[in-house]
Amino acid sequence: MIDIRNIGITFAQGTPDENIALHDINLSVQRGDFITVVGSNGAGKTTLFNVLAGNLLPTTGSITMKDAGSTIDITLQKEFRRARYIGRIFQSPLLGTAGKMSLEDNLMIASYKGCKQLKINLNKRKRDEFKTQLAELGMGLEDRLADNVELLSGGQRQALSLLMATMSHPALLLLDEHTAALDPANAAIVMGLTTRFAKERALTVMMITHNMRHAIETGNRLLMMDSGEIVFDIGTEEKAKLLPEDLVTRFKELKRREIVSDGMLLQ
Ligand SMILES: Nc1ncnc2c1ncn2[C@@H]1O[C@H](COP(=O)(O)OP(=O)(O)OP(=O)(O)O)[C@@H](O)[C@H]1O
Ligand SMILES: [Mg+2]
Numbered sequence: 009m010i011d012i013r014n015i016g017i018t019f020a021q022g023t024p025d026e027n028i029a030l031h032d033i034n035l036s037v038q039r040g041d042f043i044t045v046v047g048s049n050g051a052g053k054t055t056l057f058n059v060l061a062g063n064l065l066p067t068t069g070s071i072t073m074k075d076a077g078s079t080i081d082i083t084l085q086k087e088f089r090r091a092r093y094i095g096r097i098f099q100s101p102l103l104g105t106a107g108k109m110s111l112e113d114n115l116m117i118a119s120y121k122g123c124k125q126l127k128i129n130l131n132k133r134k135r136d137e138f139k140t141q142l143a144e145l146g147m148g149l150e151d152r153l154a155d156n157v158e159l160l161s162g163g164q165r166q167a168l169s170l171l172m173a174t175m176s177h178p179a180l181l182l183l184d185e186h187t188a189a190l191d192p193a194n195a196a197i198v199m200g201l202t203t204r205f206a207k208e209r210a211l212t213v214m215m216i217t218h219n220m221r222h223a224i225e226t227g228n229r230l231l232m233m234d235s236g237e238i239v240f241d242i243g244t245e246e247k248a249k250l251l252p253e254d255l256v257t258r259f260k261e262l263k264r265r266e267i268v269s270d271g272m273l274l275q
Contacts, residue, residue: 009037009039009074009180009212010036010060010074010180011031011035011036011072011073012034012036012037012069013069013071015032015034015069015071015210016033016068017030017055017066017067028236029235029236030059030066030236031235031237032068032069033082033236033238034058034229035238035241036238037212037214039212039216040210040211042212042226042228042229043211043213043214044048044214044216044218044223044226044227044230045215045223045229045230045233046216046218047232048234048259048262050095051233051234052164052233052235052237053184053216053233054124054199055236057182058145058195060065060094060180060214061087061090061094061096061182062086062090062094062181065083066083068085071083074181079144083138092121092176092183093178093179093192094180095176095182096173096184097166097169097170097181097185098185098186099184099185099189100164100189101162101163101166101169101189103169104166104168104169104170104172104173104205104237106157107156107157108156110154110155110156111142111155111160111168112135112153114153114157114168115138115141115172116130116170118144118172118175118176119176120124121176125138126220131173138153141175142171143177144203146197147164147167149168161194161262162189162191163190163191163193163197165192166186166189167189167197170198170202171205173237176206177209178210180214181206181211181212181213181214182214183202183216185218186198186202187202187219187220199226202215211249213227214225220252220256224252224255225245229243229247230244230247232255234262236253242258
């Protein structure tokens, strides 16, 4: 469904601070995939999401998308246009919702995302629909439609972000460590909602996580990134055999190799 070909990102090109954040990335995402993405700090995970979301334009390469039999090149498409079909949730619960607005106003905006219609009406039918959807989160938010979102806890707010991001049926949902800022209990609740929504709403998801157990137990494919490259790409069967310790060992091996090659450069 989405094809990433030879994507490269170089920051501060041609200066002493030059940094190759992504190096010749190739990746095909199929409809219905749930891909978990792991990698140490600075590996290029968020940068890859930025390129997919249109927040950063790649230095090299292309991104194409297949939709209803036709293929469109979205490499240079503006972020606000892509936002119609690419949803994104960040680590901070503050980023996916508008704190100073009520729950119902936030949901109203989310439900009209991508619509050309200018006039939006919050009628009883719409309000009942929101209540039903909020009740699905199992957090009692259906009784708090008029409350401002800033009154919610981090976990509640992130669950609301998830609901809002999936309301417009995005073709791709990007989750960037979306449970990392939550306490373990809330992280488990939001992860549970994530896998449930992905299944029920037949979503295509990419999820960055530093939680090795989540990375292994969730989804049908796992990518490991290191120094701007995809170093490891496995499917369901291989993933089922993996243990969190195996991934940690891989990380250590990669780090050792980097130290060795840096050492060689210094000689
Ligand atoms: N806008 C930017 N300008 C310059 N360098 C950047 C920019 N964004 C990211 N980088 C650099 O690109 C590299 C990859 O960063 P990125 O944020 O993608 O890592 P990450 O894998 O998401 O790490 P983390 O797990 O810490 O979130 C890092 O060296 C980072 O400093
Ligand atoms: Mg990141």
